[in-house]
Amino acid sequence: MAALAVIGCTRKVEVTTAPSSTGVAVVAPVTIAATNASYAPGESVALRVSNQSQSTWGYNACTRTLERDTGDGRWVKHDEGNRICTLMLALLGPAESRTERTNLPASLPAGRYRITIAFSDQRPTPTGQAPGVLASTQAFAVR
DSSP states (O other), rough: OOOHHHHOOOTOOSEEEOOOOOOOEOOOOOEEEESSSOOOTTEEEEEEEEOOSSSEHHHHHOOEEEEEEEESEEEOOOOOOOOOOOOEEEEEEEEEEEEEEOOOOOOOSSEEEEEEEEEEOOOOOSOOOEEEEEEOOOOEOOO
């Protein structure tokens, strides 16, 4: 149930730091990074997940989304068919980091990809609905 609540209330965060309208860098609350610049189809990808905030964030690395770069500035979801994941919620505490692993599809075409994971803030809110973010890795090549 918690994973379903996350999907409906997320905002996209794609970079660790980004300039705000005031010119001051804004740090994303959570970040993920692929540990290599390129992978082969079917290869295991190590993802470094880091919490830059004082909140505890919940997530499920298995329900990640694989996105392909279209070459025109857009990212589109790569259809992986019927991936099966357990609906468990991992918790990432304040200033905590860990490494998660996921496998790329064996038939993945060559190109530029990134992985996106949904995170939900575990602090109580007046509505009971956890605010969330989507964090994406840097682009990596599949050869």
